Amino acid sequence: MKTPTRKEEIIKSAAKLFLERGYSAVTMRDLAKELGIKAASLYNHISSKHEILESLIISVAEEFTVGMNQIFLSELSTLEKVEQVIHLHIDVTVKNQDALGSLNNDWMHLEGKALPYFEQMRNQYEENFRQIIKSGIAEGSIAARDPEILLFSVLSTLRTLYLWYPKKNSIDMQTLKADMTATMLASIRA
Amino acid sequence: MKTPTRKEEIIKSAAKLFLERGYSAVTMRDLAKELGIKAASLYNHISSKHEILESLIISVAEEFTVGMNQIFLSELSTLEKVEQVIHLHIDVTVKNQDALGSLNNDWMHLEGKALPYFEQMRNQYEENFRQIIKSGIAEGSIAARDPEILLFSVLSTLRTLYLWYPKKNSIDMQTLKADMTATMLASIRA
DNA sequence: GTCTATAGTAGGATAGAC
DNA sequence: GTCTATCCTACTATAGAC
Numbered sequence: 183m184k185t186p187t188r189k190e191e192i193i194k195s196a197a198k199l200f201l202e203r204g205y206s207a208v209t210m211r212d213l214a215k216e217l218g219i220k221a222a223s224l225y226n227h228i229s230s231k232h233e234i235l236e237s238l239i240i241s242v243a244e245e246f247t248v249g250m251n252q253i254f255l256s257e258l259s260t261l262e263k264v265e266q267v268i269h270l271h272i273d274v275t276v277k278n279q280d281a282l283g284s285l286n287n288d289w290m291h292l293e294g295k296a297l298p299y300f301e302q303m304r305n306q307y308e309e310n311f312r313q314i315i316k317s318g319i320a321e322g323s324i325a326a327r328d329p330e331i332l333l334f335s336v337l338s339t340l341r342t343l344y345l346w347y348p349k350k351n352s353i354d355m356q357t358l359k360a361d362m363t364a365t366m367l368a369s370i371r372a
Numbered sequence: 373m374k375t376p377t378r379k380e381e382i383i384k385s386a387a388k389l390f391l392e393r394g395y396s397a398v399t400m401r402d403l404a405k406e407l408g409i410k411a412a413s414l415y416n417h418i419s420s421k422h423e424i425l426e427s428l429i430i431s432v433a434e435e436f437t438v439g440m441n442q443i444f445l446s447e448l449s450t451l452e453k454v455e456q457v458i459h460l461h462i463d464v465t466v467k468n469q470d471a472l473g474s475l476n477n478d479w480m481h482l483e484g485k486a487l488p489y490f491e492q493m494r495n496q497y498e499e500n501f502r503q504i505i506k507s508g509i510a511e512g513s514i515a516a517r518d519p520e521i522l523l524f525s526v527l528s529t530l531r532t533l534y535l536w537y538p539k540k541n542s543i544d545m546q547t548l549k550a551d552m553t554a555t556m557l558a559s560i561r562a
Numbered sequence: 563g564t565c566t567a568t569a570g571t572a573g574g575a576t577a578g579a580c
Numbered sequence: 581g582t583c584t585a586t587c588c589t590a591c592t593a594t595a596g597a598c
Contacts, residue, residue, distance in 0.1 A: 188563080203480060206396035210592060223564045225593065287477050290393060325558070331551045335559075338532035339525050346524045361521045368515070369525075369559030378581080400574060413582045415575065 189227045196234045201283030236296045238281045254310045260318040271340040282344035379417045386424045391473030426486045428471045444500045450508040461530040472534035
């Protein structure tokens, strides 16, 4: 637990406000007020509003990408892989609660190379998940339904976890993971 | 198929842009350009940018509310009710594709009475769905897991349909409804 | 590291001509 | 019903003092 730098504090506060109101609706004055300083002072630590968004989204996207690649390339069974992906999502969501809002709703405001970079990560992630589901269908461990519907059904729940998790912090993590995983596996299992 | 009024055209174009970029990031100049007119001309048909948002969100929210109330008060079995709710979501999403983006991501920018009105409809909708799921668990037709997780799992998928549906318009509606319903019912059925 | 002051731009909205 | 011109406000970001 090192002391956060001022830059980290700014990014953390920004994530919270972006989640509540969206990137475009949050002004640098809002952000400064949240930190108890003036807007101009922010620029001693960050170079632009865009830099904050990029930093938020790209770091979380990379976390998902690394985790998914490990699972995809592992020797686990198909259903174990799906289970690991679900756990990955829960872990990343718990660790980056607020940033998930920007990743889901403000990624289109990324600029320059960051946008195609993000889109490429997102596509690759989806493609890996799609392959896992398809091989599950082929081997009979996953229900023989349209793989796109199965993919969408699971992904939509995982991607929306960030909206729901904060309200339920009374449930302990073990129960959450177990029950969540059971529900999602039930929806795709053969 | 009556000819749409200019106001309806404006609202429709706005829904499309709000979906792509979010309410706050779309300017009246953007919207005017989309319609091939100047920003000032918009005000001959609408009184403010907010009015557009409110009109978009409230009308769809009311459609959901009316549909849910009918289902909730019907004599159907619990699983049939869940099935009807899924069909309601698919139908409303297909009919109001773009507006669903605002409903999901820009509701917090509603002003005045519209915000509490929307929140009340949303809460009542969720509460009705929660009751359906709970009585299913009580009677044994729905799996004996945490009802909040079941509710969230189904709702998150239904609420995200609008993001996914437009990409899949090759699938015909019958297949979509059937497969979607099967997948979601599988995730909660006992 | 934060401040005040301010440049420069872009936003929502109105007035009044055509 | 649309236009041009414009008001007023608020935005991101910079300059320079402390």
